[in-house]
Structures are given as C-alpha cells and as structure tokens.
Amino acid sequence: MRYMAAYDLMETMRNTNQWLGASALSMASYPVFSMVPNPALQWMAAWGEVTERTFKRMTAKPDWGIRTFTCADGKDHLVHIETVVEKPFGNLIHFRIPGRKPSPRKVLLVAPMSGHYATLLRSTVKSLLVDCEVYITDWHNARDIPVSAGKFDVEDYTLYLVDFMRHMGPDTHVIAVCQPAPLTLAATAYLAEEDPKAQPRSLTLIGGPIDPDATPTDVTDFGARVTMGQLQETMIQRVGFKYPGVGRKVYPGLLQLSSFISMNGDRHAKAFMDQIARTARGEASDHDAHNRFYDEYLAVMDMTAEFYLSTVERIFKNCEIAKNEFTVNGRHVDIGKITSVAVKTVEGAKDDISAPGQCIAALKLCTGLPDSMKASHVEPDAGHYGIFAGKSWRNNIRPLVLRFIDANSPAPMPKVKPANKNAAAK
Known part of the structure; x- marks a missing residue:
C-alpha cells in the first residue's frame, strides 16, 4: 500500500x-x-x-467564495484574501476589507488539518468578519509539496503556529477548531516559556481532543484498536506521478474520505x-x-505520513498533551507555564467525534492559570459541526466567544448581540 x-x-x-x-x-x-x-x-x-x-x-480545492462584505456604513466592500506569512506546508492568510476601519478584535482562526481544506470553516470566517479582523491557517495539500521541502509532523505543526502567533503579535485572540486544539494549546505553552511577550490574549478551544481518553468515541478510540505498524502498512502511500509531491509518503485524502463516509454510509x-x-x-x-x-x-487533501502517524501515536495513543508530556525538538512543553492567556473550551453535547469531556480537559492542564481566566461551555443538542459552523454557533456560541474575547482585551470593544447566559464569559 x-x-x-x-x-x-x-x-x-x-x-x-x-x-x-x-x-x-x-x-x-x-x-x-x-x-x-x-x-x-x-x-x-x-x-x-x-x-x-x-x-x-475530490481533487479540487474549494474557493473561499467570500467576495463582498456589507459594513456598518451600509456599503458593500470587497474582501481581499491576502497571504501574510508563506510557508511550504501552510500559509497565514488575512481577510482584509478595504475601506473598513480595522477591527480591534484580531482573531487567528486555526483550521483543522484532518483531511479537509481550511475552507471547511468558510461560514465560521464569514460570521466572524462582522466583528473581527480575521486571519486563518491555510494548510497545503501534501501531494502538491515536493519531497525537497522536508518533513512535517506534529512538532513542525506546533512551530508553525508559534510563528503565526509571533507574526500577529500579543493582541491576538486565537480560536482553534477541532483537531488543532491540542497543538494550539502546546504552541501557546511554548510561547509562554520561549517568548512570553508574543503570547495571545485569549485561547478558545472548540471541540478538540485534548484528552481523547476522557470520553472515548469511535473516532478518538481508533488509535487504541490498531498498531502503528498496521497504520503504516494499510494507510500510508506514496504520491503518484501526477502531482508535484511525487514520492512523498502521505495519508491520502481519498482514504480519509472513505472513512468519513463509512461512519454514516x-x-x-x-x-x-x-x-x-x-x-x-x-x-x-x-x-x-x-x-x-x-x-x-x-x-479532500492528503496529509504527510509523519503528521498523520505522529498525531495518532502522540496525541491519541500516548496522550502526550493530556499527560502534559509533549515535547518539541526534545524540549518539554509545560502547559502549566501558561499564566496570562485566558482559556475557554467549547463542546457540543451531541458531539460524536470529540465528545464532551475531551476538550474541557485543557483547563485542568492550565495549572498556572487562575480560575478567573478559565471558562467552559457545553452547547445542548449540538453535534461536532454545529459548534463551529451551524445554528448553535451562530445563535449561541459565537456571541459567547466574542464576549470572552472582549473580557480579555485591553480596551473596550463594540457591543455584541446578546446570547444565552454563560458565567464563564463574564
């Protein structure tokens, strides 16, 4: 294979x-x-x-489809999608709206790299553009990256996030959706030790497997049912001659898609x-x-073999984030070193991918953070998709996240449409 x-x-x-x-x-x-x-x-x-x-x-990268935006002045403004940091395995892009005064809420949206493109968060981006200056991680398809670009595993992913946060500066509010939640937490802890002045002001983790064993699901329990050898033999292939990444070992997006479909065939x-x-x-x-x-x-997009295998082994099998044993380049990343970044977790009561309990585990790991800077929310009747892009996100979760951002910003922010009460966001 x-x-x-x-x-x-x-x-x-x-x-x-x-x-x-x-x-x-x-x-x-x-x-x-x-x-x-x-x-x-x-x-x-x-x-x-x-x-x-x-x-x-299956082989086409979707377009963002965000071309115009109606601002408070009642006029339609064009949306310019600009690359502000360019790297071999992923870029940092900015949705700039010419003619609109830059929003004081500067948000870094960390998109999943789990088989789909960052455009999966299109509706999330559109909803945040109303009140925020939005940046997002745009991960590249591994089949299009030449072998000469080298490897890309969970440590490299974490360092990419560190670089993106450094570029955006300390007034940033980070929102990590699903798969990247554990590594975003690790990147924040890395900055807490290496470059405290570059830390973001707040970190919101949405439906991520911080501790997969807290409430196992068919998805998060997958790593316990197979050996790493089995994964390498059955899931890893080399990119064929049709693409620039010919010869690179990958976990093909088509295999991932077949897994997605089989869950609800x-x-x-x-x-x-x-x-x-x-x-x-x-x-x-x-x-x-x-x-x-x-x-x-x-x-769907291919993932590098080393990223896929290291995610399964280190995040799901060994639970390095959950045990606070994660290392980058041989150095321990101590999540307890986070002392000044407010952390909020969001979970869906009916999430069958990252069930309630997996994401909120992040708050226990933040031992250096006072309780006043920790928050959590479980959205009733919401599934995995709904907590970041569905009705639950639009009506309840998004206003709560913006309140949390405002509560941890240095200057007064514009008022946000009221939502359901959440003591953690006060």
Whole structure:
C-alpha cells in the first residue's frame, strides 16, 4: 500500500468514475433521443451529472467564495484574501476589507488539518468578519509539496503556529477548531516559556481532543484498536506521478474520505439517491443545499505520513498533551507555564467525534492559570459541526466567544448581540 502504484490506482478509479459520469450524461443528453422520450434516459443523465460532479470535486480545492462584505456604513466592500506569512506546508492568510476601519478584535482562526481544506470553516470566517479582523491557517495539500521541502509532523505543526502567533503579535485572540486544539494549546505553552511577550490574549478551544481518553468515541478510540505498524502498512502511500509531491509518503485524502463516509454510509447513500431524483425532475441547481455541502465535504487533501502517524501515536495513543508530556525538538512543553492567556473550551453535547469531556480537559492542564481566566461551555443538542459552523454557533456560541474575547482585551470593544447566559464569559 505504500507504493505509488496504489496511490495511482486510487486516482485512476476516481478518474474513471468521473469519466463514466460524464459519458453517461453526454450519451443520455444526445439530441436524437429527444424524439423518443424515455424516463430511463432522464435517470441516466441525472446519475451521470451527479456522479461526474461527485468525483470531480475530490481533487479540487474549494474557493473561499467570500467576495463582498456589507459594513456598518451600509456599503458593500470587497474582501481581499491576502497571504501574510508563506510557508511550504501552510500559509497565514488575512481577510482584509478595504475601506473598513480595522477591527480591534484580531482573531487567528486555526483550521483543522484532518483531511479537509481550511475552507471547511468558510461560514465560521464569514460570521466572524462582522466583528473581527480575521486571519486563518491555510494548510497545503501534501501531494502538491515536493519531497525537497522536508518533513512535517506534529512538532513542525506546533512551530508553525508559534510563528503565526509571533507574526500577529500579543493582541491576538486565537480560536482553534477541532483537531488543532491540542497543538494550539502546546504552541501557546511554548510561547509562554520561549517568548512570553508574543503570547495571545485569549485561547478558545472548540471541540478538540485534548484528552481523547476522557470520553472515548469511535473516532478518538481508533488509535487504541490498531498498531502503528498496521497504520503504516494499510494507510500510508506514496504520491503518484501526477502531482508535484511525487514520492512523498502521505495519508491520502481519498482514504480519509472513505472513512468519513463509512461512519454514516446510509445517510450519504440516501442523500445521493435523493439528489439524482431531484436532478431527473429538474429540481436541482448548481448551488442547492446538497451541492453546497458536498462540494466542500468531498474536497479532500492528503496529509504527510509523519503528521498523520505522529498525531495518532502522540496525541491519541500516548496522550502526550493530556499527560502534559509533549515535547518539541526534545524540549518539554509545560502547559502549566501558561499564566496570562485566558482559556475557554467549547463542546457540543451531541458531539460524536470529540465528545464532551475531551476538550474541557485543557483547563485542568492550565495549572498556572487562575480560575478567573478559565471558562467552559457545553452547547445542548449540538453535534461536532454545529459548534463551529451551524445554528448553535451562530445563535449561541459565537456571541459567547466574542464576549470572552472582549473580557480579555485591553480596551473596550463594540457591543455584541446578546446570547444565552454563560458565567464563564463574564
């Protein structure tokens, strides 16, 4: 499984299915068939259209799609997406709004690198742009990074975050979503020892596996069921000849996608059958709810083998963050050294990926932080996606996070729309 042939075989299967879909659509849409209307041809064309789009999206990086923004002056302003720090494995980008006075709330949004692009947080970014100056980590697809760029594991990831925080300065408020929560906590602790003046003012951890053993789920318990040898043999492949990263060992995004889909296979199968039916009836559109969701969900990226394996071994198997035993370049990163950065955790009561209890474990690790600078919130009836991009985020969690940011800012901030009460954010 570790050879280019296996990677190219998966790409060939994807490409073939895309071609079959395009062929079915073209054949069933042939004008001469209109002389003899046949419902079977309508279904064939619909199947082809949905199939082609499905397999085509798997190798396309989604666009941010954030082009204009209505500011307080009532005018629509263009949104410029600018790269402010460029690195081989990921950039720091800024959503700049010309003509709008820079917001005093400067937010670094740390996006997950777990198979999807940072655009998975598109709705999160759009909701924060209203009140904040938003920066985000934009991780690169490992298949596009030449082998000459070297390795990238959890320690490198942590040092990337350290560099991004240093660049943004001490008035930054960091929000880490899901997978990067443990490493963002480690990066903050690293700065607490190495460069205290560069520490952010606050750190909000949303649905992250700080302590995977606190409340195990099928996802976080995966590391306990397999050996590292099994993972290397079955999950790691070398990038094929089609991409610039040819020869690089990766955990392919297509494998990750198959894992995602298998978790809710029946639901996804029904969603695609329903979409084919809608397409056959002429009720589907290019940007309908199905296509908006799956255009993002199906767009996957490869992770470097060393990042994937070190995440499983050090974060999930050995629980180095949970035990406060994490090291970077041989030096212990003591989370207890965080003494001046306010920390808030957010969890969803129905999160089946990072269940309640996993993220709040961060507060126990911050032994050097007074209780007055710790906060937590569990959102009732919210699942994993809802706590950072769904209705729960928009209506409840986002206002609470902004309140927490304001409470830990040096100057008075603009008022935020009221939300449900949360003593931790006072």
